Structures are given as C-alpha cells and as structure tokens.
Amino acid sequence: MAQVALSDSQGDNRLATATNGRAKANGSNANGKRPLAGSGSDLTDDDMPLAKRAKGTTTNGSAPAANGNGKAPKRKAVESSDSEDDMPIAQTLKSVAVPMPGAVEQPDDNDDVPLAKTNGRGARGHPRQSYKEESQSTEDEDDSDVPIAKKAAPKKRASNGKGKQPPKKMVKKEESDESSDEDVPLSQKTPAAKPKAAAAMPAAKKRKSEPTTPATKKAKVEVKKEESVSPVKARGKKAKSEDADADAQAKAEEAEEEESYKYWEALTAAGDGSQKWTTLEHNGVLFPPPYQSLPSTVKMLYEGKPVDLPPESEEVAGFFGAMLETDHAQDAKFRENFFDDFKTVLEKHPPKNGIKIKSLDKCDFRPMYEYYEAERAKKKALSAAEKKELKKAKDLLEEPYLHCLLDGRKEKVGNFRVEPPGLFRGRGVHPKKGKLKLRLYPEDMIINIGEGAKIPVPNIPGKWKEVIHDNTVTWLANWKENVNGNSKYVFLAAGSSLKGQSDIAKFEKARELKKHVARLRKDYTADLTSKVMADRQRATAVYFIDRYALRAGNEKGDDEADTVGCCSLRYEHVTMEKPDKLILDFLGKDSIRYYNELKVEIQIFKNIRIFKDGKSIGDDLFDRVTTTGLNKYLQSYMKGLTAKVFRTYNASVTCQQQLEKLTDPNATVAEKILAFNRANREVAILCNHQRTVSKGFAASMEKMNDKLRALKYQRRKLRYALLTQEPQLKKKRKELVEEESDLDDEWIATHEDELRKKEIEKTEKKFEKEKEKAAAEGEEEPKASVLNDRIAAINEEYDRLKKERGSKNVELKSAKSAEKIEEALEKLDERIKNFRYQITDKDEGKEVSLTTSKTNYIDPRIIAAWAKKHGVPIEKVLSKSLITKFPWAVEVDPDFVF
Template sequence: MARLAVSSDSEDDKPLATATNGRAKANGSNANGKRPLAGSGSDLSDDDKPLAKRAKGSTNGASASAANGNASKRKVAEASDDDDDRPIAQTLKSVAVPMPGAVKQSDDEDDVPLAKTNGLGGRGRPRQSYKEESRSAEDDDDSDVPIAKKAAKKRPSNGNGKSKQPPKKKVKKEESDPDASSDEDVPLAQKAPAAKAKAVPKPAATKRKSEPTTPAVKKAKVEVKKEVKKEVKKEASLSPVKARGKKAKSEDAEADAQAKAEEAEEEESYKYWEALNAAGDGSQKWTTLEHNGVLFPPPYQRLPSSVKMLYDGKPVDLPPESEEVAGFFGAMLETPHAQDAQFRSNFFDDFKTVLGKHPAYNGVKIMSLDLCDFRPMYEYYEAERAKKKAMSAAEKKEAKKVKDAMEEPYLYCLLDGRKEKVGNFRVEPPGLFRGRGEHPKKGKLKLRLYPEDMVINIGEGTKIPVPNIPGKWREVTHDNTVTWLANWKENVNGNSKYVFLAAGSSLKGQSDIAKFEKARELKKHVDRLRKDYTADLTSKIMADRQRATAIYFIDRYALRAGNEKGTEEADTVGCCSLRYEHVTMEKPDKLILDFLGKDSIRYYNELKVEPQIFKNIRLFKDGKTELDDLFDRVTTTGLNKYLQSYMQGLTAKVFRTYNASVTCQQQLEKLTDPDATVAEKILAFNRANREVAILCNHQRTVSKGFAASMDKMNDRLRALKYQRRKLRYALLIQEPQLKKKRKELVEEESDLDDDWIATYEDEQRKKEIEKAEKKFEKEKEKAVAEGDDEPKASILKDRIEAINEEYDRLKGERGSTTVELKSAKPSEKLEEAIEKLDERIKNFRYQITDKDEGKEVSLTTSKTNYIDPRIIAAWAKKYGVPIEKVLSKSLITKFPWAVEVDADFVF
C-alpha cells in the first residue's frame, strides 16, 4: 500500500484542559540546567560568587565567612551594618529549595528586582550555618523575613533608634590563622584567608535519605575527590608555606564542588509528578513567573552591491525591503519548492505587493516571474554556506560562543522560584511559507515580527523584559491560568503561535501525565461504550447510526475526528468530515479510505469491516454526490459531547492515545523473547512501535537517500566480515587441526569478492592517510598555541610511509589464505576476537533489517505523543534493555516521570 510522508507534529502535543487526580508532595527542587537568567545575576560580582570561588582578600566581611561554612565564631564578631542591609544576592548566594506548587513570596521580596534576588534570579532560602539554622528552626514566624530585617529585629537598640552591634567574641587560637591574635584589628580586606574552608552544611529539612543519589551528584562528588587527591600528591614536593596555601586552595575547591553537588541534588530531587497540579482550564498554573521575553532575529543585512537580481537580463536595484523578499526565493532556487506552480504563484503575488510599497530604485517594473533571474542571489548564498562549512574548528567554536551568549538570557525562566527551561524562545524569522503537502498558501510571505506584534505573559509585579530590538510589547498580561510566556498571530494562516516551556518542564510534564492518565481511565469505560455504539449501528434514528459508525472508525482505526475547514485552508479531513469521494466500496466487506489528513498527509487504507459497517456506509452514500458529507448528521462538537457522557474529559483524540498505548503493550508482550539478545529485543520493540505507527497513519515516503544509506550499511557489514576472515585465517595458521573440527572457520563469505576487497583496502588507505594528515595539522596548531617548535614534516612523511607499507602488505595477501596480523596474538585471543565479531555482525544484521522494515513508517511521532512512555520504560526494565536504546535523549528529558516507573507497570 502507498505510504507518504507524515508530520512529526500532533494535535496531542497541546496541554490537556483537564484536572487529574492523585497529588503527592514534591521532594526537592527542579532538575533543569544551571545557567543563570540574563539580567538576574549572570554577570556576578565578587560579592555574588560562591565563597570557594572568590578572590582572596574579598571585602565581603561576615557574609563571606558565614557562607564558607567556617566553624569559627569570628564571623559573628566581624559582621557590619552595611552587610546586613545589602540585598541577598550580594551577601549570600541563595540555594533555592522551593516547596511543591506555588511558592509564596514575602512582600519585601516581591519588590526586589530580578537581578538582585539571588544568583539565578530566584528567591530561595540562603544557606545557613549550624547556629543560624537552629535559630530559624526555632522561630518559624520570621522564616520569610529578609536577612537585613531579621538582623535589625533581633539587635538591641542603643537608644537613638539605631541597632547596636553585638559585642566581639574572642576566637579560639586553634581555630584561627597563626597570626590571628595580631590581626584582630586589621580591616577584613587585608586579613589572610582562613586556612581551612569547610563545606556549607546542608539544611536538614532538604535531606532525603530515601532518595537515591543522582548521577549528577555522583559525578560532582567523584570530581571533587579526584581534584583533592591531585592536590594532596603535589603537597609533598612543596615547601611548608606553599603546601599550606595549596591545601587551602584544594579545600576551597572541595567546598565549592561539594556545594555544587548538593545544589544539583536539591534541584534534581524536585519531582513535579509527585506534586501534580490540576491541568484543567481556568485553574491556576503558577504563582510567580519571571522571564526575559523572546529573542527576535537580527535585522536584515543588505547584499553586496555587486549582487542583484536580474529582470529580462537587466540588474534591478531593489530597496532592502524588496531585496530581502527576493533573496528568500533566490536562496530556494534549486529546491522543489521553487519549481512548484502554486508556490511560485503565491510568492509572486506577495512579491508584487512588497514592490508596490518599495519599488526598485532604478525604476524597473517587474511584471512577470518568468523574466526574473535570481541566480546571482542563489550563487551568493551558496558561497556563504560554503564559507561557513569551511570554517576551522576554532572559528566554529567562537561563532557558537557568540550565539550561546546571545541566547543565554532567554534559555530559562523562573516559575514559582524554580529555574525552568523555555522551549521555542526564538521568534520565527521572516521567509516563505512552505506548508505541508498540497497546502494552498505555500509560497506566501511570512512577515518579519516586531515587539508590537507580541503579547507577553509574566507574573504581576515582576520586572517587564526589554525587547532585544527597538519597540514596545503589544500587550503585557499576567494570566496565571495559562502556561504560555508569549504569543503572536502569524500573517499567513492567521493562527496564534505561543512560546511555552520546554518539553521537559514541570508544566509540560504535568500535562503529559494528565493526558496518559486520561487514556488509562478510558479502560474502565471502553467496554460499555463499545457495547452501546455497536447496538446503535442498527438504530432506526439516522443520526445515532451515523454517530455509532463514526465512533467505530475512531476506535478501531484511530481516525481523527476532523473539523470544518475554511475556504483558504488546506482541504484536510477527518472522520466526521469525510465526503462521498473519500470512501470507495468493494463487495463484500472492503472499504478503501483515501483522503488528505492532518498536515495534508495522504491517508490511504484498505479496511475489511463488519457487514453492518459496510451496509451503513452504503446507506450513508445513497442519494449523495461526490462532494457531499458522508456523516452529514454528525459534528465533532456533538460527538465529543456524547463521549463525555461516558467519561469526564473524553474526546475523540483520547482514543488515539488509548489505542496506541494498548496496541504497543500487546505487541511487546507478543513479540519479546525474554531469552533473546538486547539487539533482538530492540528489533521486537521497533516492530511493536511500527504497528502503532501504522494504526495512527504515521507513514512517510522512502527518502531519496535510503538506497545509498543501505549500501553504506551493507559495506560496513562486509567490513566486519573482512576483519573476521582475517582473524579466522590467522587462527587456522596457528591451529590447522581446526579446519576439520570447525567448518565455519573455512567457509567463505558470499559477499566478499576480490574486487570489493581491493576497493575497500584502497579506500581505507586513503582514510588512514587523511587521518594522519589531520592529526599532524592539529599537532602543529597546538605547538603554535603553546609556543613550542612545530613538528617536522618528516614525522608526517614517516607515518604515511608506514601506512603505505601496511596496505601494500595487505595487497600482497589478496586471494591467499596466508595472512599476517599487525601484532601476533595467541589462539585464545583470536578466538575471543572472532566471537566478538560474530556478535557484532549478528547485531548489525538486525539493524539493517530494522531500517529496511521501517523505511515507510515514522516511529518517532508515536513515541513522542501517543504511546504512554511508562509502557516503554517498564518493558526496558523488565527485559534488561538500556532505556537510551529505545528512547532518545530528548524523550528521556521529556518524560523523566516515566523513567522511574516499576518494571511491573501495566497501562
């Protein structure tokens, strides 16, 4: 059957508008990244840095000593009034430990600008010493009061309205520096740093022994130990004075890394799925929200004066507005889009509109697209692409550094005091609309967006972000019942587009959980619903019979419900909007469905249906013409209303999620052999996933490069066989008696002929020489960078000679069973190497089979949107398959709640 390209997008991506049951308490803070939000303390002063990283001689006084976790009492004595009144971010770096759900902010903190709260712009509780912690534990009433006010509150008055400083306390000599007694009156900035810095104690309230240590924490702690060991080894060769300095540095590093490890543990311990908030419309989704808006693309850069489009062979001097639009088409000149009649027509209509507002400077009138020559623009853009591709590694690294610095402020937001990653924060640049399939508006101009087009949603009382280009936001709203950060209306289809949090964020995760839980809930009602709609298939009321037949198609074949389309929208249909022309009948029980589905993807399926369904379709078609609706008495709204009488929140698309998940679970149970290898289990998983993709019509056309890709895979398989044959010959030379005992050692590979071997060895020779040359160039660059002498050219020459000698020797062995390995190996080692290659060849064959079977089906969409990821995670645990083998890194990030499921989970 024909299978065409399928969109990776799904209407199920949108958050569901229903509440879910089962709330539990969270146990920590969020596990998202740690880059600070721009404008919120990303450029930290010395005062804002963690103590372990501060320069020696820091002037931050008591705040520095307290944050360093020193047991010394000197920190109390040295405190100053100025420190107490500084914003939190300038005294102690806060490590946020937000509670699940909304985090109530104090009135005082709400007025503090984002950049002056803490290192991430958050308002979490700062780290405390043991004494401070015990005091705060005893006095819960002022736990939310800013530090400066707490200190003033507890300090006795001196009678003139000012608070007294506490009396200085003597510091034990063994706890201070060697010269502590002599420098007591020296200003803090001039005092020597403490010889030992202890890690800041973690507040007891955030420690959860029942939680396993996360990989990030383990990694951080291992790195700490490694660094400390390195420093300790160096100390032996140092003088006593230097050794003490080194020791202090190593302990500072240990404290800093330990603090980071603890912070990672606290962040990762926040599990939003254990504190699931309601996801229904109108419910509050957040309490506080801070972000930096969206990132607009840079303004248009004019082409060089020598690059101009031609009209009827003459150069056209276009103003920047018109030149930019012409460049859009010029850049796509060699693509299928530029040859498409509909695309060309829509582009030229919009191009003429722009030219009407911004005509050519030299007065050229452009009346026909066929007379336009965009080749000079195309060649310029191709040259620019080639330059970018030819950039050195250092240049690419520098370009990426600049790009990352520009994007950094927009990567994260603060949601209820937690750092959460933002999804599509980049504003879509102008260009030509491509659409999917036969979209009627493909080729139309997507206009450049400005701040005046954008609505920003942010917490009330929060600092409004400033756009990165001139302009003012169209509107700033404070709606905590929605989860979008910004929205705008695009000009081509008039659709609203939104900026949401990233796929792995808590709000997205809660929406996903609600969606799959709703599909699981359907299990309790589906039998009753099927019984009822089966009975209605013979109803005398035509509306009921049509509705029952429509539900049959939605339930059994995962058809989308379908909505009415406007005249300017693509003619895509679903079940309720099927027309007479979309269904062909073949007796006795065959229906052929052929129509454009979502995103203009063709749906073609030949169905063998029950006699009553066949009879109903014939009845519905009776007396109608090609363009008449098949289900003319059913609407999507009415259908969903009927479904909700069985279960709250039930709609037609819940069936797709339910049936996809059930099908996956059934196929996994059927196809998985517990005793199979991991590669065989992965093949079984992909076959189960393929059944789901076929059910949901996630089809695609075979890519143009598929044949070439398969050829490469077959060549890689032959290369493995080539290596195995060499090892077999070497083993038979050492153990000739095995020729009779083990027939597989003397069997020739059917696809290893002399011509292929000659081609393979010649290609490998070239690759080895290129690799040696690249390595030599890197050695030269490194030597120049470090100020050393460049390696001599003779070194490269010797390496190439050695490569040629080796491949000349292999050339002489062609057609012979006599081989000589690079390094001699005993028979046992040869046996082990052959066994490993046997396993690799076996597994690679499974990969080739899997790729060939999946050439017409997209497996990504079903895993992303329809299959409950807990089914996949439980299967992987049950059968010992690494989760990363069946779920991509992005999906593991999207579904962290699913990865923690038990192996006995059943949908």
C-alpha cells in the same frame, strides 16, 4: 507484515487487522478483521435492513413492549423485496414504527432520514477548497493556554429539580477535544495528594542530607524565592559572592534542589485547574538579527541585466534564491505565491535602477544561490576552534533566554527564538506554500509575565505590543503570524513541570477509559441498527474511531487544508466493494494521505451503503454527526472522553499487547530492540503515522550495506590470520573455511583504497591539531617530516595488504595469539548479527514514522517498564529528549500495566 489479533476479554480489541491498512501503500492484505460482539457475517434479524424485518420484532430481535394493557400490540408480518435492502431507513419505517403514548407527530422531523433525502445535499456537504496551516498546533499541543477572554463561556449547570443548581463539586478540570495542557495550578497543589499514576510509581528517593517533606520543600522554595536573582538582572552580570566557597556550595545546593524536585509527586487530583502559576519571570524572546545586504557584486538578474534591489526587496529575493535547487522552487504553486508577494514588496521597495519585474521566468536568482552556497561551504570549512568560538558566542547570546523562574523554580523555556522571515513551505499539498512570512518585531509580540516582575527588554529596538499577567495560561509570549493569521506561542520546554503534569493527566485519562470501554462498545454496537438515522450514523462513526483510530475531524475554513477526519468524511472518500470491503482514501492531518482497505462487519457495510444513498461527490457521509455532538456523546460515558483519548488508549493498548507478543525474554538486546520497533510500527500504522520514503533512502541503505561488507572484510582478515597460525582448523571447523558473501576482489581493492585515503586524512587532521596546541602553549611546532613519516608508514601497510589480496596467508598489523583472534572473531560475529538487525529495522520502517507515537500516544511507562523488565537500556528505545520529557515514566515499576 504480521496480522494483529487483540484480546477482547481485556476490553482492548483495537485493531482486528491493524496492518491490513495502508493496504496498497505498503503492499499488505486487508483481510482478517474480527467482527464486533453481536454482529457478524451471518445475517440475523438484528443485522437485517429494517425494511426486511418482521413487524413483530424489535431491532434487537426481542418481542415488542407491552401497550399498557399488559399485552403486546399485534403486528402482521410484512414481506419486502430484496431491493428494499438498499433503501434509506426513512422509507422502511412506516410499517414498523410504534408511536409512544402521548407522542406528537412531527412531520418536519427528519432525524431518521439522510439529509441527502431532505435537501439533496448535506448540511456540510459542499465541495471544500480549504487548507491547513503548516505551523498550526500539533496534536500534543492544545488551546488550554488561550487567554480567558477567548475561551467559550462555561455552560450553566442543570437544575436539581428544586429550582436550584446543585453544589459545584471540586473536580479536576478535564482536557478538551484537542487539549493536553490543562495543568493544575501550582499554588493549589497538595503535596499529600497524589495522582492515580503515583500508584504505579516507586516512592521518591529522598535526599541523604535531610528528609524531603512537604514542609521542607515549601521552606526551600520560599528561601529560593528570596535568594533568587531575577533572570533579567542576570542578563549581563552575575552577583559577585564575597566568599567563593560559599557561593559554589550554594549553587551546588540549588542544583541538587532543582534535580530533586519531582513535580509528579506534588500533582494534586483536585482543583479546577484555572491557575497555572503564582510567580513568573523571564527574559522574553530572542529576535533574529537584522538583514545584512549582499555584496554589491551579487545581484539578481532580470532578462540578463543586474537588478539593484533595496534591502527590503533583496531579502525576499534571497529567500527564493537560497532555495533555487529545491523541489519547492520548481513547484508551480510555490512559484506563483512567491511571485505575488514579491511583486507586492517591489511596489513598496522598487529596484533602484528602474527595472520593471513582470515575470518570474525572466528572473535569474543564480548569483544569489551561488553566493549562499559559497557561504555555507565557508562555514563548513571552518576549523574546530573557529566553530567552537562561534558556538560560544551563540550560547552567550541565548543564555539569558534559556530559563525562566516559575514559582521560584528554574524551568527551561521551549521555543524562545522568534521565527525568522522566509517563505512558507507548508505540509503536504498546501495552497499557501511560497507565501512570504514577514519579519516579526517587538510591536507584534504579547508578553505574559508575573505581576510585579521586571518587564524584559527586547534584544532589538522596539516596544512590546502588550504586557499581560495571566496566570491561567502557560505561554510566555504570543503573536499572530501573517500567512494564515493563527496565533503562535512560546511555552516552557517539554521537560518542564507544567508540560509534565499535563502529560501525566493525559495518559491517566486514557487508562481510565479501560473502565468504560466495554459498556461504550456494547451500546454503540446496538445503535448500529438504530431506527434513528442520527444515532446510527453516530454509532458507525464511533466504530471507525474505536477500531481504526480515525481522528474525529473538524470543519475547515476556506483558507485551511482540505484535510478530513471521521465526522467530515465525504461521499468520495469511501468506496465500497461487495460483500464487506470499504476503501478509505482521503487527506488526513498535515495533508498526509490516508489509504486503508478495510474488511468490516456486514452491518457497517450496510450502514455506509445507506449513508451514501442519494448523495454525490461533495456531500458529507455522516451528515447527522458533528465533532461537538460526538464528543458530547462520548463524555456521557466518561468525563473528558474525546476521540483523541481513544487514539491514546488504542496506541498504548496496542503497544503493550504487541510487546508481550513479540518479545523473547531470552533474545539479545538487539533482537529485543527490533521487537520493540516492530511493536511501535504497529501503533504507527494504526494511527496512520506514515511518511514518504526519503530521497536518500536508497543511498543510505547502500551505505549500511557497505558498512556490513566492511565488517565482513574484517572478519575475513581475522579468519585468514587464524588459519595461517592454526592450519589444522581447516578440517575441524567449516565456518572458518566458508567465504564471506558480497566480497569480491574489485570491492576489496576499492575498500582498501578508501581506508588508505581516510587514514591519511585522519593523520593530517591530527597533525594540524598538534600544531595548533603547540602554538597555543608556546611550544615548538612539529616539523612536516613527522607527518611525512606517518603517511609513509600508512602507505607501507596498505601496500602490504595489496600484496596479500591474492593470498590466504595473512599477517595482522598487530600480532595476536590464536586465542585473541578467536575472541575477536566472536565479538565481530555478534556485531555483524546486530548490524543485520539494524538494516532490517531501517528497511521495514522506511514508510512509517516511529517518533510521533512515542512522543504523543504511547504511555511512556509502558516502554520504560518493558525496558527494565527485559534489560534493555532505556536510551536504546527512547531518545534523550523523550527521557527529559518523561522523567516521571523512567521511575516506573517493571511490572507496570497500562
């Protein structure tokens, strides 16, 4: 994979070697990292260990400050042995420290000493056996929607020196460390005020019928509020209009108004962000149907004997039975956790025939597995009409829950379906996989709705646990799952106004970092040689966050996954190889392994050596740094700046630079798409968005190669047909004589037999549809002889092809002129070329996830602007769901620059 060198002049040097990582995982090299400004492989006094520096200089190589008498204090040069180069800072400072005037000696202050030197182990340096929940909020989710009662109390403002607090400025609330949903309250929006993002967007398209002004928008919303029907009332009935034409016109106008509402134009840059909405109506959540007992003939076996389980126990046994042939069911930890919970359920609901179940190995779930497999096969074998009816019934059931009314506007709801019970699978190496996820009831659910709105009725018997009216949060429902005890929420869909406003604010904050990043890098580079251990550790941590997009890392509880980030790296996670190589190996987010071989600056290498000195396995590497303290330091440079903002900034900058580097304006659309995916892949590597190669990857690649051979087969037929008509071309055009690769007689025979079989199946299905249509319309059904004649014609054609296999004299099924064949050959050559790009793209991306970066980290305006500029259809690089999620980005100007 290509080395990535990014310009420092733009203040955006992110990777140095973005692809050196994943090192052995991807087989790439770890060399080529460009040093930070002010540091390098040549040791200056600035880079030398403190123990080896002359006393007459400061840490930056300048003369010491005056002592108050206009003269600098005299110092004698002190020589030290090479062994002192490896000594902790505290052991080298006595000969260089200059006490400040009025300073009081603090013998117990160890800020400049690693904690390992003070108590033998880091404050957080203990071995952890902690784990992370599968469904815990992902990176693009946040805690901005947590009820106020659960939020931390605001800090008191500093005094202005006169005994009074300064007046509170009206500023936009910034997102927290893991937050991206601090939305501006809709009630406080000022249509005239626009965000910084608006400068990069074209003016809104106005409706032809009337100009769209703040006044008319407000009036329309008010009218809509008065005329709107509560979604609860609309559950089973719809208001009947006396005038059908007027009703249709009203619906059309409403749809046009919804489509024309562009929340990003009404986004205000002011407000404290406390209130998110004024009115909210919705139908609650959709609970899964109750459990249906298995047929009496389907029983779990224990020591070969059928076990008569009550429904409560049978349901849990069925969860395991349905997964019998999966890797989960073979996993020791999964089996252990399942059986522990299964025994607990059996104690409350024991087998009716008195069988005692004491060992999972003696349980036989095969009958259950076979039953569920048969049910799946039946569902798959349903006719198109039957599947359509099932979907219609499902849509009818879900329709009331799809939307809510937010401030009078119809907004789509996200995850309104309550998660059904089952077995927890977890991500990565999770110790709770296999545990039972209990069935949820209305009594487990807290509903958040507008005050005065009609309270929704659950679709199953029961009453809500609580109904609240909190307009400072954006969730509609909240419950606590039993496996890890975490709160889970129902939010609006990704394309909603609240989510969209949050996304805009997130990417604008990352863009703002451009103004401050140069100063921040200069300061933390200087602190890499600080005499204070806490400052030196913090600077080194920021270096890793800035250069390699490491997550900050947070403390984990005993029941969470043992995943770490920069601040929580431990002694065993970093291996050193002289002179300047660091190997990082740890479990990152979602228990995904992070492995990276880094060639770093000499000063960074020295710092890590000092941080590890005196420590052992289980001790924290950065024992003087916490995530909270680190983010507080970052926010001193820019309000709201956190380690996560760095990841968004790094990803966006890297994507834009790589697109400029890799895109050839004169290339085909297929080549440009390949360039885009390669640029996105660099971002995914930077952010460690790795994935394991899927089990079906080899089969999928073989299938693609077979499709490529099928295209070559078509080309061969066209080429032979052209030469049959125009034999003189054999001497004039060599490309028409050269044989296609990968095509042998055996493969051609197999391919033609498969084509024959598929065409016959297609003809039979078409005949069945014709019969169904005739029966539905009361017409005479076609006779079986019609089908037989069609199949006979297919067999006749493929028998003819069979005879042509050994001959180069080919006749096409439909006669074509030489000119038409030439045109078909040109189109087919282009298809083959583009399909080869797809195969290359798939192979290169087999170990990298390209979705996460586009969903959470890359500013979508970069992608949309690139697509417009180079004539690439936006749907080729952004999925339909992402286009819905980022409608504000699609309207960006082609010249947009992050």
